[in-house]
Amino acid sequence: MASVETTALEKIEAPAPATGAPKAPPPETKAAASITNNFAVIDVVLRVLLFASALVAVLVMVTSKQTELVQIPFPPFRAPLAAKFNQSPAFIYLVAAFSVAGFYSIITTLLSVYALLKPDCSTKLLSHLVIFDVLLLGIVASATGAAGAVAYIGLKGNSHVGWQKVCDNYDMFCKHIGSSIAISLFGSVVLVLLVLLSIYSLSKKIPK
Amino acid sequence: MASVETTALEKIEAPAPATGAPKAPPPETKAAASITNNFAVIDVVLRVLLFASALVAVLVMVTSKQTELVQIPFPPFRAPLAAKFNQSPAFIYLVAAFSVAGFYSIITTLLSVYALLKPDCSTKLLSHLVIFDVLLLGIVASATGAAGAVAYIGLKGNSHVGWQKVCDNYDMFCKHIGSSIAISLFGSVVLVLLVLLSIYSLSKKIPK
Numbered sequence: 001m002a003s004v005e006t007t008a009l010e011k012i013e014a015p016a017p018a019t020g021a022p023k024a025p026p027p028e029t030k031a032a033a034s035i036t037n038n039f040a041v042i043d044v045v046l047r048v049l050l051f052a053s054a055l056v057a058v059l060v061m062v063t064s065k066q067t068e069l070v071q072i073p074f075p076p077f078r079a080p081l082a083a084k085f086n087q088s089p090a091f092i093y094l095v096a097a098f099s100v101a102g103f104y105s106i107i108t109t110l111l112s113v114y115a116l117l118k119p120d121c122s123t124k125l126l127s128h129l130v131i132f133d134v135l136l137l138g139i140v141a142s143a144t145g146a147a148g149a150v151a152y153i154g155l156k157g158n159s160h161v162g163w164q165k166v167c168d169n170y171d172m173f174c175k176h177i178g179s180s181i182a183i184s185l186f187g188s189v190v191l192v193l194l195v196l197l198s199i200y201s202l203s204k205k206i207p208k
Numbered sequence: 209m210a211s212v213e214t215t216a217l218e219k220i221e222a223p224a225p226a227t228g229a230p231k232a233p234p235p236e237t238k239a240a241a242s243i244t245n246n247f248a249v250i251d252v253v254l255r256v257l258l259f260a261s262a263l264v265a266v267l268v269m270v271t272s273k274q275t276e277l278v279q280i281p282f283p284p285f286r287a288p289l290a291a292k293f294n295q296s297p298a299f300i301y302l303v304a305a306f307s308v309a310g311f312y313s314i315i316t317t318l319l320s321v322y323a324l325l326k327p328d329c330s331t332k333l334l335s336h337l338v339i340f341d342v343l344l345l346g347i348v349a350s351a352t353g354a355a356g357a358v359a360y361i362g363l364k365g366n367s368h369v370g371w372q373k374v375c376d377n378y379d380m381f382c383k384h385i386g387s388s389i390a391i392s393l394f395g396s397v398v399l400v401l402l403v404l405l406s407i408y409s410l411s412k413k414i415p416k
Contacts, residue, residue: 087368090357127411134342134403138396141346142353149298149354150361154369160295161362163371188346195342199407203335205414 039201040116043126046194047109053187054102057180061085061095064176068169083170090146091177094184097143101136101187108132123205130198137191144184151177247409248324251334254402255317261395262310265388269293269303272384276377291374291381298354299385302392305351309344309395316340331413338406345399352392359385 067082085091108129115122154174157165167174275290293299316337323330362382365373375382 083368088366089360093353123411123414127407130407131404134345134400134407137342137346138349138400141349142356142396145350145353146357148350149357152297153358153361153371158296160291161372161374163361164369166369188350192342192346195403196339199335199338199342199410202407202410202414203331206331206410207415 037116037119039197039204040112040119040122042197043194043201044109044112044116046190046197047105047112050187050190050194051102051105051109053183053190054098054105057098057183057187058095058102060176060183061091061098061180064173064180066170066173066176070169083166083173085177088150090143090150094143094147094180097139098184098187101140101191104132104136123202126198127202130195130202133191133195133198137188137195140184140191141188144181144188147177147184148181151181245324245327247405247412248320248327248330250405251402251409252317252320252324254398254405255313255320258395258398258402259310259313259317261391261398262306262313265306265391265395266303266310268384268391269299269306269388272381272388274378274381274384278377291378293385296358298351298358302351302355302388305347306392306395309348309399312340312344331410334406335410338403338410341399341403341406345396345403348392348399349396352389352396355385355392356389359389 062085065082065084067080069078070081071077072079085095111125111129115125151174153163154166154177157163270293273290273292275288277286278289279285280287293303319333319337323333359382361371362374362385365371
């Protein structure tokens with residue numbers, strides 16, 4: 001790390017070539033371009049992570065169906081009953097929100113790779129993308145919260161209003177739901193990091 | 209609106225005074241300062257709105273206690289039972305999140321007024337405040353989602369897992385909860401607008 005920093009400092013502090021090499025860009029521009037490039041690479045990596053987490057969260061949630069024999073008050077006294085994610089609106093909201101986030105991350109990864117190849121237009125692109133990032137963050141965070149709240153009632157129940165816990169019967173279903181919510185939380189954090197990276201990158205471009 | 213835009217354009221396009229008035233700032237700087245000032249005023253207004261919505265959301269949620277006579281299976285067959293917000297972890301989370309948002313908005317309103325009075329340091333302040341705005345947006349949006357999901361179960365119930373609706377017994381309680389969640393949603397939207405305003409204001413300061 002130290003050697004890299006020294007090189008960067010040397011690059012910045014090196015005097016501009018006097019004459020004879022008019023085509024070479026000044027060292028300050030080179031250093032700034034290198035910083036912009038680093039931001040763009042981290043941006044692409046975070047967007048790929050967002051896509052992966054959205055895909056896994058949706059898949060784990062959708063494949064959570066579990067059928068168990070439960071007691072019923074009339075003959076034959078036991079009947080198979082399935083627990084599915086689409087029995088709760090909160091889980092449907094989570095699947096919808098992360099499907100949108102997945103498609104969005106595919107499109108923006110491509111745009112981000114384009115900005116990596118053409119750094120000239122990256123500022124404008126970045127400041128437009130971050131707007132949608134913030135809106136998606138609101139949706140994704142609320143979906144994670146909603147699904148988490150319902151899953152918590154399923155796990156612990158609520159004795160005050162007589163809502164019984166579900167997870168002692170449907171253990172695999174609850175493991176799927178819990179994993180999906182954990183991955184959703186990771187996706188939300190990735191989206192927060194994306195927004196913070198864009199803001200940091202924008203504020204770096206403002207002249208002192 | 210048209211006349212204002214024309215005046216602004218005239219200000220920007222007016223040629224700089226040649227000599228004789230060295231103390232007057234160039235018109236570009238004046239126009240830029242005016243834009244920065246406008247952003248700062250909207251910033252202060254949005255932060256005051258955030259404080260108001262956080263305060264009202266917490267107060268409406270905390271004052272939601274309702275006691276009703278409910279049927280019980282043993283004599284005297286009817287007993288008073290209270291519904292309070294702190295019987296659900298999701299509602300406690302909402303109160304905690306918006307209490308934090310309220311205190312945060314007081315501090316940042318003061319900082320924002322300070323930036324309005326001293327526009328020189330507003331860029332640095334703004335780019336630091338927006339980081340916390342984004343983090344708070346994640347917390348506030350997830351709290352709104354969590355409380356909304358639990359309130360929806362209270363309103364509609366969930367027949368698949370046998371969770372019964374609560375709102376036919378506790379009508380005033382549910383009105384309080386619903387109002388509080390609606391105001392929370394408004395607060396989350398205000399926070400999104402604050403983040404977008406900061407990003408727009410930062411991107412305006414980048415030289416073309």
